[in-house]
Amino acid sequence: MSSSLFSLAFVRLFPNVNWSNMYDATYETLHMSFIALIFTFIFGIFLGLVLFLTAKGNLWENKVIYGITAFFVNVFRSIPFIILIVLLIPFTRVIVGTMLGPSAALPALIIGAAPFYARMVEIALREIDKGVIEASKSMGASNAQIIFKVLLPEAMPALVSGLTVTAIALVSYTAMAGVIGAGGLGDLAYREGFQRRQTDITFVATVIVLVIVFIVQLIGDLITNKLDKR
């Protein structure tokens, strides 16, 4: 219904745009980004905590675990995303069972974004005043209490603003994921817009991506400001 209204209004301006397809592609982009973001958050927090806690002078100082984690984080963060997708094809087949549709892009999106977020988590945790951790220890806090009652809450604004940056990166990653047939706005813009020289499709897809990015940034900033009591 809404798509037919839109097509009436814009039919002259964007002759090649199929608004129903555009709507589906937007949905796929949001869907992929959102699911990937949830997993990226979970893995990123976990990896970030491991990096922070096992680093020199911290609660679980451990050179071996730090070294291994840092190595993998660096490797997966350094591989260009487009190459990562291709490298992960066999892995995705095993996990998802198919190479078609938005779900097929998820493993690559998560593996690409989680290490990126993990580094931001590590930086956010490092920003916490060491004195606060010392004070918590002096009160007899266990390590679990320090993690859940001190480290994560104190770092929350930075964790959220890092997640905002990661979410925006994920939106652009989904565009590249179109290469393996994952769908979404990037896929549409590339196949329908670029390859078939329908510039209006590329233009509209780009505008929608921009709008998504602006909204994500806005929400992220709002939450960060609300959380930040410093």
Added chain:
Amino acid sequence: MISLSDLVKTFHTRDGKVTAVDHIQLTIDEGEIFGIIGYSGAGKSTLIRLLNMLETPTSGEVVVAGKNMGRLTKQQLREARQEIGMIFQHFNLLWSRTVKENIAFPLEIKGVPKAEREKRVNELISLVGLDGRGGSYPSQLSGGQKQRVGIARALANNPKVLLCDEATSALDPKTTDSILELLVDINKKLGLTIVLITHEMHVIRKICHRVAVMEHGKIVEQGPVLDVFKRPREQMTKEFVKQVTEPEETEETLKHLFGADGIGHVLQLTFVGGDAKKPLINDIIRTFDVTVNILQGKISQTQNGPYGSLFIGVEGDRQEVQKVLEYIREKHVSVEVIHGE
């Protein structure tokens, strides 16, 4: 309450081994306010952190409230730490929590039920004089108020010992005084043993019963505050004592007066304890044929009595002045001729 025996802590740095705490023996009694003074780098920060095992000793023993801190399991150590409160120079509050939530934090750690937590937090807020500020965030408080939250938080689990790590060093003089008064108040009300480290003699003078002076990881001098003020043995101690007994710029001020009319000799009298109340100057003027000129003086209160110094100019016959000196000494007031002879 606290006893340290042969306590050593060494750090390995790039420039070699540093002994921050060097074979320290120390006993702190129940209910006393014990001060440790020293310049930065003397090892006092490390020492206070050894008391609750925030630093693990290289060798030696730490016994707090009957517990040998070095021999506890992790779980036991956490429980022992709940009985030792600690406050910090930079307060170390959680900025993501309100005043109430900050004070409730150690209670959460201990697993106190919510209703009980609420009750205890309200008691503590009143105790430290923060009524009405419970819902504020630390960033909305002044330094003094932040330290009050720190104190309330440290007292939440009814500790037996309170450790103060330069607790007033980041505060202005007036706020420092109000925080010190709060500490004395808590010490009296709760019978809490307080150990504090500082580089300000003013803090020691104002609230401590006993003091230890630290230099290069060692305790060079210790005793009741008045005794240390009266007879500082080490050069370091003398410097610290000067901080509080002599008004600022005393020497410069007095030097201008040396040799002026009516100021033959300049004497420094030091009163300790009850002596400060004696009408000594009056007696001197009545008994001897000298002119007395009061140049400068200061009396400070300590936890064990008043302590003060007075600078006077004495003009008169050499023999007469000699007699004055003897007379002052007879009265057990220490005197030093700082100009003339």
